Amino acid sequence: MRRLRWLLGLIIIILIFAIIIFYPLPSLLEWQSPLLRHSFFVLFFCALFCLWRILKGPTSADRAVAIDILGILVLGFCAILGIPTGRNWYIDIGIAWALQSFISTLALAKYLEGRNFDE
Amino acid sequence: MNEILGMIFIVIGLAFDFFGCLGLVRLPDVYNRLQASTKSVTLGTCGILFGLFLFKGFTACGIKAILCILFILLTAPVSAHALARGTHKSGVKLWKESVCDKYEEDEVSKTA
Numbered sequence: 001m002r003r004l005r006w007l008l009g010l011i012i013i014i015l016i017f018a019i020i021i022f023y024p025l026p027s028l029l030e031w032q033s034p035l036l037r038h039s040f041f042v043l044f045f046c047a048l049f050c051l052w053r054i055l056k057g058p059t060s061a062d063r064a065v066a067i068d069i070l071g072i073l074v075l076g077f078c079a080i081l082g083i084p085t086g087r088n089w090y091i092d093i094g095i096a097w098a099l100q101s102f103i104s105t106l107a108l109a110k111y112l113e114g115r116n117f118d119e
Numbered sequence: 120m121n122e123i124l125g126m127i128f129i130v131i132g133l134a135f136d137f138f139g140c141l142g143l144v145r146l147p148d149v150y151n152r153l154q155a156s157t158k159s160v161t162l163g164t165c166g167i168l169f170g171l172f173l174f175k176g177f178t179a180c181g182i183k184a185i186l187c188i189l190f191i192l193l194t195a196p197v198s199a200h201a202l203a204r205g206t207h208k209s210g211v212k213l214w215k216e217s218v219c220d221k222y223e224e225d226e227v228s229k230t231a
Contacts, residue, residue: 009145035126042133046140053143053152061149061206068198069143069156075187076136076164079171080129088180091171095187098194105198112205 016045036084043076064108071101125173132166135159148214149206157199161191 020041050073053066078094142155168184168191175181207222 013141035130039129039133042137046136049140049144059149059206059211061202061209061211062152064202064206065149065153065156066143068202069140069160072160072164072191072195073136073140075191076132076167079164079167079184079187082171082180083174088175088178091180091183091187095183095190098187098190102194102198106201109198109201109205112202112209114209 020045036080040077040080043073043080046073047077061112064105064112067108068101068105071097071105074101121173121176125170127170128166128173129170132163132170135163135166137163139163148217149211150203150213150217153199153203153206157195161195165191 020038023041047070050066050070054063054070057063057066074097075094078090078097082088082090136159139156139159142159143152146152146155165188168188172181172184172188175184213220
């Protein structure tokens with residue numbers, strides 16, 4: 001039973017990589033190389049994993065951890081979008097998002113600890 | 120040449136990101152998930168930003184990417200440590216096959 005579940009997970013991961021490599025995406029942007037397009041899809045599946053953990057997490061601490069990870073992943077999205085579009089202000093959005101994510105994670109940790117916010 | 124090097128850094132960073140998020144889904148415990156995902160996702164995003172720096176060179180965008188790497192490397196361990204401390208104080212139990220809990224022993228020895 002345990003080995004069957006392991007095999008099922010392996011098949012799902014191989015399917016995800018097959019979708020990433022072979023899915024013909026309509027060209028919304030003028031991508032410089034197809035590898036950048038595939039890298040965008042890898043980050044998309046990472047964000048889906050984080051959303052799954054936010055939906056299903058047994059405790060509220062799981063959700064806080066997943067929100068922290070999602071905040072770092074958005075920075076990667078901004079960095080990759082800056083390359084094919086050639087616009088330089090995506091990284092500014094990334095810097096602002098990282099600052100806001102750090103402060104919100106500290107507030108969530110304080111809330112989990114059960115103290116007042118002004119202490 | 121710079122673009123090929125940047126592409127290699129981006130692919131390495133994406134691999135770290137993907138396996139970190141896989142650990143976020145698969146591992147059994149809050150502390151295990153925090154341990155696996157925070158470190159590898161931080162390193163992977165640093166790789167992507169360094170690839171962006173190699174693409175852009177020493178322009179304003181590249182220097183901002185280097186600043187982002189420094190900021191992430193400083194703040195991600197702080198937020199992960201604060202989350203672990205808050206989780207432990209809120210009373211979430213460890214996984215049943217975990218070996219030791221040094222933080223609990225420290226708390227007991229402080230109060231005693």
